[in-house]
Amino acid sequence: MMLVMILALTACSSSSIHDYNSAETATAKVKQEDGYYPDKKADKAKNVVSADPKLLQDDDFEVSYRSHKIDKNTDIKELIHKWGYSEGFEANNRGYNSGNGTYRRWSLSYPNYEEPEIRFVVLSKIELEGEELVDGESYLVAVSLENPKFKTKRGLKIGDTLGKVLQLYGKPSIVTNGSLLYSKNGLHLRIQWDTETEKVNNIFIEYNMEKSIEQQRSADYVEEDAQPDPDLEPYTIQREQSFTTILNGWGEVKFISTLKDEDTNDLIQAKFFLEVNSDKNVENKILYEFPEFYGNNGKMIDRIKAVSFKDLNQDGRTDIVIIADYITGVNAHGIETLPVAGVYFQKKDNTYTTLPELDKSINQTGHNRTLQNVIQYVSKQRINVQ
Incomplete structure (x- = not known):
């Protein structure tokens, strides 16, 4: 109705x-x-x-x-x-x-x-x-x-x-x-x-x-006048959704949210990294590049909306929930957007993986509007990540 x-x-x-x-x-x-x-x-x-x-x-x-x-x-x-x-x-x-x-x-x-x-x-x-x-x-x-x-x-x-x-x-x-x-x-x-x-x-x-x-x-560790990280030059750092955090197996690191205009399809895509948490110059700041974000699937991302670090499947490891807004069209008032969510699960070797069918279900059932929506939905599923 x-x-x-x-x-x-x-x-x-x-x-x-x-x-x-x-x-x-x-x-x-x-x-x-x-x-x-x-x-x-x-x-x-x-x-x-x-x-x-x-x-x-x-x-x-x-x-x-x-x-x-x-x-x-x-x-x-x-x-x-x-x-x-x-x-x-x-x-x-x-x-x-x-x-x-x-x-x-x-x-x-x-x-x-x-x-x-x-x-x-x-x-x-x-x-x-x-x-x-x-x-x-x-x-x-x-x-x-x-x-x-x-x-x-x-x-x-x-x-x-x-x-x-x-x-x-x-x-x-x-x-x-x-x-x-x-x-x-x-x-x-x-x-x-x-x-x-x-x-x-x-x-x-x-x-x-x-x-x-x-x-x-x-x-947030990223100051307005900070110089861009040369290792992330192709990307635009999303300051409001980039944090210093503590992750299992990594210790204290910088979680970096970025957007990149892909040359191949002209879609603005989201990309996430872990960086060394140090102001000192090191040869390689980037420690880890996360797998493809579910929201990139044929969509143009407008912004990274929210990030949460939480153990969703009670295995003692830190999982990461991401919500972004993607562009659906334009009207007289500006762009129109919808939310899209994706979850990164931490594996035993401390790297991260995605479960595309779960991400699909989260978004198709409308449990993607807030971090609480995603967390409550995923916490009810039986998820075992090796």
């Missing part, structure tokens, strides 16, 4: 709604994000019909877990002191998502990492304690509700319908074919829904996302 028709069917009795004004129907034109339509059911949600609840307040972005209020000022170290790191923290590379020599972005999942009820996204400054790198100053970036027994302030939970979302929150700031976004004062409530079941499958609240992106970006 077309998305507009789905969203139009939202009339509910006022007795099922708490703390909001009378539900007068209103039609709102909403801003759209390019690149988030996994198929061609493209009415693109130009109009959304919804109820008219009260305006968002800052406390609408608060949640409660274990009788503890979670908001933008939550002290993450206080939570760790109370609840510990939970089962699976070490096995999941200490929750590592991404990082560089100054900051690391990581996740803290409760009650465990296998079946989380809630997930905290944290940014920590890396400090040296003796000879060990530890998390220094840390703050909460975002929280993800992943179990239906936990609700938002207005009573929304995993498994609720799109109708209930609109009834409780009204007109979203941004609509895509798999997500509704509500924003106020730098706080963001992103409600993701399954396009087949038409029910909410994730509630993601961002508290300090912009701050964390800016801090992590400013500390």
Whole structure:
């Protein structure tokens, strides 16, 4: 059913709604994000019909877990002191998502990492304690509700319908074919829904996302005035998605995301490398060149969108998830894009390989929009890489 028709069917009795004004129907034109339509059911949600609840307040972005209020000022170290790191923290590379020599972005999942009820996204400054790198100053970036027994302030939970979302929150700031976004004062409530079941499958609240992106970006090892690496001369380094990281068997290295205009077919292609993590001149900076990225398959890449380092198949090795945007066309507003994801699995010899059929499945099923989409989907598969 077309998305507009789905969203139009939202009339509910006022007795099922708490703390909001009378539900007068209103039609709102909403801003759209390019690149988030996994198929061609493209009415693109130009109009959304919804109820008219009260305006968002800052406390609408608060949640409660274990009788503890979670908001933008939550002290993450206080939570760790109370609840510990939970089962699976070490096995999941200490929750590592991404990082560089100054900051690391990581996740803290409760009650465990296998079946989380809630997930905290944290940014920590890396400090040296003796000879060990530890998390220094840390703050909460975002929280993800992943179990239906936990609700938002207005009573929304995993498994609720799109109708209930609109009834409780009204007109979203941004609509895509798999997500509704509500924003106020730098706080963001992103409600993701399954396009087949038409029910909410994730509630993601961002508290300090912009701050964390800016801090992590400013500390990336590639400076604006840095000279290009002669070993990577044919490529354009994508600074925002190039990081200093620690990988099994490699130690601390630089993960380099690049784009190259291939002479043979005039398609802009993505290419990834590992480099020596040293400012000293060495004969060969490039340690490793990754296999062909799945997204290069006949597509012109617009940008590398996201990178995550995580053990996806629980074999103790660090796998890498890549999401890029590829160009599908041009309209009056500029280029049109769609996401494409690919996964590199680390083998026993510490090199990397791809599983093309898995990559194909990730993208055909629409589990390619965010790192969380890819990680959750792949983690449910039985993958054995030698």
